[in-house]
Amino acid sequence: MTRLLSIGTYGEADTKALDEMGARFVPDLDAACALDDAARADVTAIAFKGSGSFDDAAMDRFPGLGLIANFGVGYDAIDVEAAEGRSIAVTNTPDVLNDDVADLAVAMWLMQGRRMLQADAHVRSGTWAEGTPFPLNRKVSGGTAGILGLGRIGYEIADRLAAFKMDIHYWSRSPKKTPGWTYHADPQSLAADVDFLFVAVVGGPETENLVDGRLLDALGPDGVLINISRGSVVDEAALLDRLERGALAGAGLDVFADEPRADPRFAKLDTVVLQPHQASATHATRGAMGQLQRDNIAAFFEGQDLLTPVV
């Protein structure tokens, strides 16, 4: 009897652990939906690590489903409202990845401002050795940073930036308890007041294209956008347009509208730092995420309270 279905590609340790829990493995949601009726009817819990859309129609295929345990903090691939309507619980893996994601956000900010990709190439190519000096660049610490979405990850980013003597501004649905950071009631006002804007909102329909052309114009030609949230939050056409025109100083992007097919126009820009959605991709953190996903599944099977339910 298959009670647990694993959807997606897992690492060796996670695969072994899920196997020990009796999981059946399929590579993606399409393959899951294509299982025969009997196999699908048995499934009560799904370990989900996919970018496919786990919508109403997909849930229809699993009549006995009681839990979708998502691998990752962002669960925008799952229609949570549909799940709620069917009494399917949804869990994610928050918090364990906050530090890694904040680390990468700060690193992209520093790399972009100090032009460290170009500087490494300047040494590596021998250009420096031939006597060509590397141009002066931009001081980043001591400036003004805006956090768009002061959730757990946004807070970790802000806390690191504070150690770089940054003046911290943020937008959130409501003011939060902070060590004196400046609240903005709307994203536009935030973007207008800062040099560096860090996108840390959750993905999904509510934040789609929140960072649009108008907001990027408020950030302005000295502004830099750092995104570790979701590609969907940014109007990528507007972003590319402004980067190509120099109407924005630069960007650090770990996420893209259509992953992994990052728009090739980004690759032509030397004012951007590009990362392959790797913010949480360390051995330690992915290990902790897998463990939390399995702990939620185990709690479900044992009829105990879920550790990190989404709703």
Place this chain on the structure above:
Amino acid sequence: MTRLLSIGTYGEADTKALDEMGARFVPDLDAACALDDAARADVTAIAFKGSGSFDDAAMDRFPGLGLIANFGVGYDAIDVEAAEGRSIAVTNTPDVLNDDVADLAVAMWLMQGRRMLQADAHVRSGTWAEGTPFPLNRKVSGGTAGILGLGRIGYEIADRLAAFKMDIHYWSRSPKKTPGWTYHADPQSLAADVDFLFVAVVGGPETENLVDGRLLDALGPDGVLINISRGSVVDEAALLDRLERGALAGAGLDVFADEPRADPRFAKLDTVVLQPHQASATHATRGAMGQLQRDNIAAFFEGQDLLTPVV
């Protein structure tokens, strides 16, 4: 009458400001020493921005010299003892560059650990778009960092690292007042206890090859060396040997033994981040350094106390 001689290559703004102070310009110390006797005899102050060795013999050529105003915090190119013997004052430009240097140190640490150069290339080349995932890498925050030399720059590095939840250890000639950081009485003990070692001592004969093969072995195969101090502090042959053998996990280097001719063996390694001695090379900071150099010169000419004398 040339009272002020400018040695080195300055940016436009600094050149203009030194010109307004009546400076005569030469590109390097050799050219300065080659000026005719009358020109040299007139010189009472030198604005020095050079990597040449300002030694006893060079000082002999300027019998009326009263001040060497160094551009930069590191003045290891100047024989301070010889200067003192001749009552030549020496000034440098401390503090104004601390933030930039600490920023670059932390950035190299993050980039090396999270393999961000390789990750950027993975996106830019289209490899990610073709479906090849980027390998998991190393979590850096929450680890253990050692600061070799807890001066002003070392302190700024440590303070930033603390925001990344690092456990901070340090070596210094004597224990300092810190927020609970762990003191080590010798560099060897420091290196043995940490994963990431940040070199922040001053250059010069006293620290030459302080980071030798034995210390790198104490740092070990999981260890990473970050150097924003001087190339002379590290035994580069020992470092290259360990990096090439994998006996050290990696390095972030802004300084090299023979600048700008960084050993081409470094360029072959993908475990290192290489920077062209650009730690203080931002418009804002270089501007502040030039101003402080000139303020020292002006104070000297006006018979006032020097702002930042070295001794």
